[in-house]
Amino acid sequence: MASRGITVTYRLGCDSEAEATDLARAIAREQTVEVPPGVGGDALQARVIGKVLGVAPAPRQNAGRFHVRIGYPLEATGTELTQILNVVYGNVSLMGGVRVVDLDLSPAVLDALPGPRFGVGGIRTLVGAATRPMVCAAIKPLGLSPAELAGLAAAFARAGVDFVKDDHGLAEQPAAPFAERVEVVADAVAEANAATGGHAQYLPNVTGALDTLEERLEGAVAAGLAGLLISPGLAGMDAVRWIAEGPRELAVMAHPAFAQTAPGRGEGIAPEVLLGTLHRVAGADMVIYPNVGGRFGWTEDVCLAINRRLRQPLGRICGRPGRTRGRPGRTRGRPGRTRGRSSRTRGRSSQLAAVQAAPAAVQAAPAAVQATFRRPPGHIRRALPTPAGGMKVADAADCFARYGPDTVLLIGGSLLMQKDLEGAARRLVEAAAEAGEVGGPRSAEGAEGAEGVDSGEPSQ
Numbered sequence: 001m002a003s004r005g006i007t008v009t010y011r012l013g014c015d016s017e018a019e020a021t022d023l024a025r026a027i028a029r030e031q032t033v034e035v036p037p038g039v040g041g042d043a044l045q046a047r048v049i050g051k052v053l054g055v056a057p058a059p060r061q062n063a064g065r066f067h068v069r070i071g072y073p074l075e076a077t078g079t080e081l082t083q084i085l086n087v088v089y090g091n092v093s094l095m096g097g098v099r100v101v102d103l104d105l106s107p108a109v110l111d112a113l114p115g116p117r118f119g120v121g122g123i124r125t126l127v128g129a130a131t132r133p134m135v136c137a138a139i140k141p142l143g144l145s146p147a148e149l150a151g152l153a154a155a156f157a158r159a160g161v162d163f164v165k166d167d168h169g170l171a172e173q174p175a176a177p178f179a180e181r182v183e184v185v186a187d188a189v190a191e192a193n194a195a196t197g198g199h200a201q202y203l204p205n206v207t208g209a210l211d212t213l214e215e216r217l218e219g220a221v222a223a224g225l226a227g228l229l230i231s232p233g234l235a236g237m238d239a240v241r242w243i244a245e246g247p248r249e250l251a252v253m254a255h256p257a258f259a260q261t262a263p264g265r266g267e268g269i270a271p272e273v274l275l276g277t278l279h280r281v282a283g284a285d286m287v288i289y290p291n292v293g294g295r296f297g298w299t300e301d302v303c304l305a306i307n308r309r310l311r312q313p314l315g316r317i318c319g320r321p322g323r324t325r326g327r328p329g330r331t332r333g334r335p336g337r338t339r340g341r342s343s344r345t346r347g348r349s350s351q352l353a354a355v356q357a358a359p360a361a362v363q364a365a366p367a368a369v370q371a372t373f374r375r376p377p378g379h380i381r382r383a384l385p386t387p388a389g390g391m392k393v394a395d396a397a398d399c400f401a402r403y404g405p406d407t408v409l410l411i412g413g414s415l416l417m418q419k420d421l422e423g424a425a426r427r428l429v430e431a432a433a434e435a436g437e438v439g440g441p442r443s444a445e446g447a448e449g450a451e452g453v454d455s456g457e458p459s460q
Helices: 017-028 044-048 083-090 107-112 119-127 148-157 178-196 211-223 239-243 271-282 300-311 350-359 367-373 393-403 421-438
Strands: 004-013 051-057 066-071 098-105 134-139 163-166 201-203 227-230 250-256 286-290 384-388 408-411
Touching: 004 017, 004 083, 004 107, 017 051, 017 066, 017 384, 044 286, 044 384, 044 393, 066 201, 083 098, 098 271, 098 367, 098 384, 098 393, 107 421, 119 250, 134 148, 134 367, 148 163, 148 178, 163 178, 163 227, 178 201, 178 211, 201 250, 211 239, 227 239, 239 250, 239 271, 271 300, 271 350, 286 300, 393 408, 393 421, 408 421
Parallel strands: 134 163, 134 408, 163 201, 227 250, 250 286, 286 384, 384 408
Antiparallel strands: 004 066, 004 098, 051 066
């Protein structure tokens, strides 16, 4: 019997169960051997072609649609993320009326994927947030100079914001080139932390040409940074995997640009599968998605389904017991390094140095974060939902109540519109602290996915 690789549930637009069954068999063939019957021999095809495990009408008034479950053997999927994605939705993405609505990864596949490097616990230690929700602010718009962006970042850091991220549109433009922007903004945030005893983390956008990615990561490390922002849809999801299991101890925030996963579509990959499962197992510690009530029109059930998949127990990684990604014990950056600026020693080689001013319970150098929150053998760490997209400052309390403490709330334009930017950011931080005292997400985070598929822990 062939070893199981993955099981995919597709929603098909078909007029009858017989039509859905025929299409499911065609998909199982297309996504594996991609040849007519008999080519390569019947024995080979029987071993490699996906198996149709079930066909049923789709729930929730999806007239003319059926859910089909197809199991793909490990021999077809392998354990590389790129091939897994190819089998899930490679050639079938060229068909009309086919949508991925659920995905179950076998232990063998999960064993090969890194998952979040820091996870919820590691991120909390990184920013000194023991129990409360966390807050992220974006520096923008595109067109500002590095000094102007640094001024925004410093105001957010002084206010106590946990994360200050580049807007995902900040890349290698003339107004604020990557290297100059990272150096200036990192310094501004570190100086604000030193002045206030805070521990805000700056996350630069490293999305860009593939041949510049390593240089950008090195730039982030040299600037003493603890994390980064990347758009998997633009850079490639395997870029996230490469970062997450590489030697640089950097937390990853994933942005959904170019994800092509809006709810209600007849094709594509459902948001909870793409953002909730795939971004998490690829290595994102924090996953951004459009919040309910924002400018993208996503619904609460979609958001809750994403949250559930990011937080639920997942995996049995048994291939390398006790393995830790990166290099435990290695300190991030180069302490005391002078960064080519005429005898000016940074003296705060990492933004994590600011955590030393926090209470002893949350003091942690990178190595300590890794040691304290080392992934338990056999499990993918949980990731943090990061709702965004047209969020308003006035809605923060409701968002914290809806999603609970294991959340990073991202607000950009609404915060930047405030006349007293630092004061508005401080009130947002205070709202997060108050929500941490109340605790608990609402019970609306149920067991069913947004598109009618059980989103519970995969059976393994």
